[in-house]
Amino acid sequence: MSSSLQTDHAAQPEFPAPTANIRSGGSELGYQIIRRNGAVTPFDPTKIAVALTKAFLGVEGSTAAASRRVHDIVEDLTGEIVSALTRRAEIGRTFHIEDVQDQVELALMRAGHQKVARAYVLYREERAAERAKVTPEIIPATPSLQMRLEDGTRIPLDMARLTAIVSEACEGLTDVSAEAILAETMRNLYDGITEDELAQAPVLAARTLIEREPNYAFASARLLLDSLRREALSAVHGGAQQATQAEMTSRYADYFPAYVRKGIDVEQLDPELARFDLGRLASALKPERDLEFQYLGLQTLYDRYFLHVDGVRFELPQAFFMRVAMGLALREIDREAKAIEFYDLLSSFDFMASTPTLFNAGTTRPQLSSCFLTTVPDDLEGIFKSVKDNALLAKYSGGLGNDWTPVRGLGAHIKGTNGESQGVVPFLKVANDTAIAVNQGGKRKGAVCAYLETWHIDIEEFLDLRKNTGDDRRRTHDMNTANWVPDLFMQRVAEDGIWTLFSPDETPDLHDLYGPAFKTAYETYEAAAASGGMKVFKQVRAVDLWRRMLTMLFETGHPWITFKDPCNIRSPQSHVGVVHSSNLCTEITLNTSRDEVAVCNLGSVNLARHVTAQGIDHAKLERTVRVAMRMLDNVIDINFYTIPEARRSNLRHRPVGLGLMGFQDALQTLRLPYASGGAVQFADESMEALSYHAISASVDMAAERGRYPSFEGSLWSKGILPIDSVQLLADARGVKLEASSTLDWESLRQRVKTTGMRNSNCMAIAPTATISNICGVSQSIEPAFRNLFVKANMSGDFTVVNASLVHALKERGLWDEVMISDLKYFDGSLASIDRVPDDLKALYATAFEIDASWLIEAAARRQKWIDQAQSLNLYIVNPNGRKLDSMYRQAWERGLKTTYYLRATSATHVEKSTLKGTDGKLNAVQVTPVAMPAGVAPNGKSCSIDDPECEACQ
Structure with missing residues (x-):
C-alpha cells in the first residue's frame, strides 16, 4: 500500500484536492492537533482532503474522470469529518492525530467506500507496527506539561497522582491495563490543560477501550469517581479536596454527616434526615460498592440523579443510596435499622427503586410514585382540570396514562351551546403540548399516553395522531397513544364481522362494561342504531379497522395494542371500579374514575443477581422481595401528592408494582437461549417465585400494619390469586x-383470605430503561438488542458490549480484533460470523433474530402470575400485515393484557466501522418502532432503543 493513504499533516497532494468549502471548523476557530511526539500544531482541514484524494486515487486509479469524481466525493467526506471532529472535541479544542484518522476511517465506512476503507485500515496497522519496531511513540517529558488553574496560574502536572489514580482504577480487573489507559491519556494531554480537562482525560481514554474489553467499563467508572470525589468533597467540606478510593474508606464517615447538613442548608434535603443517627448510618456505608459501577451507570447517576447546587454535585454514590433509604424509612419505628437494610439492598444492586423514588426520596418534595392513571370526564371544566392535573403530576417525574374514552366524539350534540362537538382530538393536542411544557425540572420530558376504546366514533382519527401528514392541529407528535381493545372486537375480527362506532354521550355505560355484560349492552346499542335510535354512529368492517390499527402501528409506532377485558376480568379490584387504561409504559392496570387517580409505586428485582449456573437462589430472592415490598409500601405513606384524587386512591388501595430486570443476563448465566422451551420455562418459574414471595410479603405486612382499606370484596378476599384469575x-x-x-x-x-393483603396490587414489569443502566444489567424482560453497539440516552453515547459473550469467546480463543470488526460489520450479531459455534449463536441471538412468538409465549407464562401487566416490546424482521396480524392475535389469545413498542429491523442502523478508540461519539445504533428509513423516527427525529423520552416509569 502506498504512503498516499497516510492522513499526515506533512503529506503533499499529487492531484488537485478540494479546499474551497472545508475550512470551517479548522485552525481559524482555534482547533489544534496533538502530534505523536506531543507537539501541538494548528488543525488544517485541507490536509484531510489531500490524504483522502491520495487514498481514492491510490485504490481506484488516476484517470481524469476518476479525478473529477474523487474531487466531489472528497469534498463531501472532508466536510463530514471536520464537522464530526469539532463536534466531539472534548478536551481543550484539540484532536490527536489518531482521532483524525479514526474519523477518516469512519467516514469512508459510512459512505460505503469499503475498498478504500479496508486499504486504509490495513495501512494504519502496518504503519503502527513499523513505528513500534523502530521506536516507541514519544511521550512528552512530564516537566514540559503544566496544568492551568482557574485563576490562570500554572503548576506542574502531577504525573505521579495521575498514574496512581489510573492504577487504582484497574486493580482487580481482569485484562485491563493501566499502561494502555495512561498511553491513551497522554495522547490527549497538552501544556496548559485545565484541572477539569485533566480529570476527564483518563475517563475518555478508558472509554475507548471498552469495545475490546468490557472490564474497561468498570475502570472508566472508577476514573469518573475520582472527578466526582473531588467535586463533592470540595462542595461539602470547602476548599480544594481530593481523595483516592482507598482514602474514602475512612473519609466517607466524615463526609456523610456534612453532606446531610449541606443538603438541608441548601433546602434540598428534608430536615428530618438530620434527626437520624448519622454516625450509625455513616458507619454502615460500604465504600467498596463504589467500585461496582460500570461507566454508563455512574455517568447516568452523575448527570441526572445526584444532588447538586448550580451544577456542582455534592452527593457521592453511597450517600445517594443512603439518602434514598433514609427517605423510605422516615415512618419506621427503628428508622436507622430499616434505613441500613434498605441501603444494603439498593447499593448491592439486588433491587432498585424507580427513577422518581431515586430522584426525590429524602428531599423536600418526596414525589416517589412512578405512574399516574386518570379518566378524563366529558365536560369542559373536567377536561381542562385533567390537563392541569397532568402538569402537576408530571412536574415531579410521574409518567401519565389518560383514559379519554368518556369524551364525546366528533359531531355529537352539545346541549349547552346547541352545537356540535369537535371530538377528542383537539383536546389531545392540548394535552400533548402540556407534556412538552412540563419537563420534570429538566431531568426528562413530561410523558403521557392517551387511551381510547376501539368503539369510540373518533377511533379512526385517533389512529392518525402520530402521522406526519395532514392537519398538524389534529396531530400529537410527542404523545404516546394506545388502543383499549375489548374482546368483542377481536371476536368480530376473527368472524369478519361488522363493527359499530359510537359516541360515548349516547352509550355511556360501555365505558364501564367488559366481558359478557359489554357484549350485551353493545349489541343493544347496535340494534338501536339500526332502528334509527342513535344520532352519531358508523359501521365498519372489523377486519378493515384491525388492519388499519396494525398499519398505523407499523407506520408510526402508535397506537399500541392493549386489551380491556383481561385487564378487568383478572383485576383484584373489580369490586370497586374499572380499569379504563394502562399507563405510559403499559404495565399498570388500576381502576380510575373522576374521583380517583390511580397511582403506582415501582421497583425492580435484579434477577441476574439471584441466579447462578445451578438455578434461582430462592432464599436470597425471598429476602430481597420481602424488603423491596416494604420499601414500596412505605412510598405510599411518605409520598408527596400533588392532587387530592391521587392521594385518596393510593391510600385506599395501596397498589405497588414489583418487577424485574436482568432477565436476559439470567438466561445467559443458565446457558438458556431466549428462543427455547427452557427460557419459556424459566420465565414461568422465576415469575412464579417472584409472585409467591411478593404476595407473601404483602400478607406479612397486613398482619403487622393492617389490610388495605378496600380489601373486602376483592378477589384476594375470596382466595382468588393471580394464578386463579386465569380461569376467570x-x-x-x-x-x-x-x-x-x-x-x-x-x-x-x-393466609391471604384470613390475614388479608396490605396492597391491592403487587406486581408489574416496567421497562427499567434507566435503572437497569445503573445496575449494569439488561433491561426488564428484553432480549439483548445487540452484542456490540452504541447506546444513546440523555447522558450521551456509550459503547455497550455483551460481557458474557466476550467471556465465552475468550474461553474458546475467538475474541480478537477480527471478531470486534465482524461484530460491528454485522450489527452486533453472531449469525453471519462463520467461526462462531452454533451454540453461542443461539445463546447470544439478538432481539431481531428471535421469533416474536417466543417473546409472547414467555410473557404469557409470566402474565398468569402477575396481578397487573408487563411492558412487552415486540421485535419483527421484515414486517408485513400477515406477520403483524399473527403476532398480535397470538398475544390476545394467550391472555396478555398489554403490549408495548413494535420494533422492526428495516429501521435499524449501526456503524460498520473497525475504529479503535471512538467510543461515545459514533452515531448510536438506531431503532425506530416502525419501518422507516435507517435511523429516522416517524417524527423525522433520530430515535434510539433506549429512548430518553420514554423513561417515565423507571
Whole structure:
C-alpha cells in the first residue's frame, strides 16, 4: 500500500484536492492537533482532503474522470469529518492525530467506500507496527506539561497522582491495563490543560477501550469517581479536596454527616434526615460498592440523579443510596435499622427503586410514585382540570396514562351551546403540548399516553395522531397513544364481522362494561342504531379497522395494542371500579374514575443477581422481595401528592408494582437461549417465585400494619390469586389457558383470605430503561438488542458490549480484533460470523433474530402470575400485515393484557466501522418502532432503543 493513504499533516497532494468549502471548523476557530511526539500544531482541514484524494486515487486509479469524481466525493467526506471532529472535541479544542484518522476511517465506512476503507485500515496497522519496531511513540517529558488553574496560574502536572489514580482504577480487573489507559491519556494531554480537562482525560481514554474489553467499563467508572470525589468533597467540606478510593474508606464517615447538613442548608434535603443517627448510618456505608459501577451507570447517576447546587454535585454514590433509604424509612419505628437494610439492598444492586423514588426520596418534595392513571370526564371544566392535573403530576417525574374514552366524539350534540362537538382530538393536542411544557425540572420530558376504546366514533382519527401528514392541529407528535381493545372486537375480527362506532354521550355505560355484560349492552346499542335510535354512529368492517390499527402501528409506532377485558376480568379490584387504561409504559392496570387517580409505586428485582449456573437462589430472592415490598409500601405513606384524587386512591388501595430486570443476563448465566422451551420455562418459574414471595410479603405486612382499606370484596378476599384469575378469563372467553404451578399456593391462599393483603396490587414489569443502566444489567424482560453497539440516552453515547459473550469467546480463543470488526460489520450479531459455534449463536441471538412468538409465549407464562401487566416490546424482521396480524392475535389469545413498542429491523442502523478508540461519539445504533428509513423516527427525529423520552416509569 502506498504512503498516499497516510492522513499526515506533512503529506503533499499529487492531484488537485478540494479546499474551497472545508475550512470551517479548522485552525481559524482555534482547533489544534496533538502530534505523536506531543507537539501541538494548528488543525488544517485541507490536509484531510489531500490524504483522502491520495487514498481514492491510490485504490481506484488516476484517470481524469476518476479525478473529477474523487474531487466531489472528497469534498463531501472532508466536510463530514471536520464537522464530526469539532463536534466531539472534548478536551481543550484539540484532536490527536489518531482521532483524525479514526474519523477518516469512519467516514469512508459510512459512505460505503469499503475498498478504500479496508486499504486504509490495513495501512494504519502496518504503519503502527513499523513505528513500534523502530521506536516507541514519544511521550512528552512530564516537566514540559503544566496544568492551568482557574485563576490562570500554572503548576506542574502531577504525573505521579495521575498514574496512581489510573492504577487504582484497574486493580482487580481482569485484562485491563493501566499502561494502555495512561498511553491513551497522554495522547490527549497538552501544556496548559485545565484541572477539569485533566480529570476527564483518563475517563475518555478508558472509554475507548471498552469495545475490546468490557472490564474497561468498570475502570472508566472508577476514573469518573475520582472527578466526582473531588467535586463533592470540595462542595461539602470547602476548599480544594481530593481523595483516592482507598482514602474514602475512612473519609466517607466524615463526609456523610456534612453532606446531610449541606443538603438541608441548601433546602434540598428534608430536615428530618438530620434527626437520624448519622454516625450509625455513616458507619454502615460500604465504600467498596463504589467500585461496582460500570461507566454508563455512574455517568447516568452523575448527570441526572445526584444532588447538586448550580451544577456542582455534592452527593457521592453511597450517600445517594443512603439518602434514598433514609427517605423510605422516615415512618419506621427503628428508622436507622430499616434505613441500613434498605441501603444494603439498593447499593448491592439486588433491587432498585424507580427513577422518581431515586430522584426525590429524602428531599423536600418526596414525589416517589412512578405512574399516574386518570379518566378524563366529558365536560369542559373536567377536561381542562385533567390537563392541569397532568402538569402537576408530571412536574415531579410521574409518567401519565389518560383514559379519554368518556369524551364525546366528533359531531355529537352539545346541549349547552346547541352545537356540535369537535371530538377528542383537539383536546389531545392540548394535552400533548402540556407534556412538552412540563419537563420534570429538566431531568426528562413530561410523558403521557392517551387511551381510547376501539368503539369510540373518533377511533379512526385517533389512529392518525402520530402521522406526519395532514392537519398538524389534529396531530400529537410527542404523545404516546394506545388502543383499549375489548374482546368483542377481536371476536368480530376473527368472524369478519361488522363493527359499530359510537359516541360515548349516547352509550355511556360501555365505558364501564367488559366481558359478557359489554357484549350485551353493545349489541343493544347496535340494534338501536339500526332502528334509527342513535344520532352519531358508523359501521365498519372489523377486519378493515384491525388492519388499519396494525398499519398505523407499523407506520408510526402508535397506537399500541392493549386489551380491556383481561385487564378487568383478572383485576383484584373489580369490586370497586374499572380499569379504563394502562399507563405510559403499559404495565399498570388500576381502576380510575373522576374521583380517583390511580397511582403506582415501582421497583425492580435484579434477577441476574439471584441466579447462578445451578438455578434461582430462592432464599436470597425471598429476602430481597420481602424488603423491596416494604420499601414500596412505605412510598405510599411518605409520598408527596400533588392532587387530592391521587392521594385518596393510593391510600385506599395501596397498589405497588414489583418487577424485574436482568432477565436476559439470567438466561445467559443458565446457558438458556431466549428462543427455547427452557427460557419459556424459566420465565414461568422465576415469575412464579417472584409472585409467591411478593404476595407473601404483602400478607406479612397486613398482619403487622393492617389490610388495605378496600380489601373486602376483592378477589384476594375470596382466595382468588393471580394464578386463579386465569380461569376467570378462560371462562369468559370459553377457552382454555395454561395455569400450571409448582409452589405451595394453597397455604398462601388461605393466609391471604384470613390475614388479608396490605396492597391491592403487587406486581408489574416496567421497562427499567434507566435503572437497569445503573445496575449494569439488561433491561426488564428484553432480549439483548445487540452484542456490540452504541447506546444513546440523555447522558450521551456509550459503547455497550455483551460481557458474557466476550467471556465465552475468550474461553474458546475467538475474541480478537477480527471478531470486534465482524461484530460491528454485522450489527452486533453472531449469525453471519462463520467461526462462531452454533451454540453461542443461539445463546447470544439478538432481539431481531428471535421469533416474536417466543417473546409472547414467555410473557404469557409470566402474565398468569402477575396481578397487573408487563411492558412487552415486540421485535419483527421484515414486517408485513400477515406477520403483524399473527403476532398480535397470538398475544390476545394467550391472555396478555398489554403490549408495548413494535420494533422492526428495516429501521435499524449501526456503524460498520473497525475504529479503535471512538467510543461515545459514533452515531448510536438506531431503532425506530416502525419501518422507516435507517435511523429516522416517524417524527423525522433520530430515535434510539433506549429512548430518553420514554423513561417515565423507571
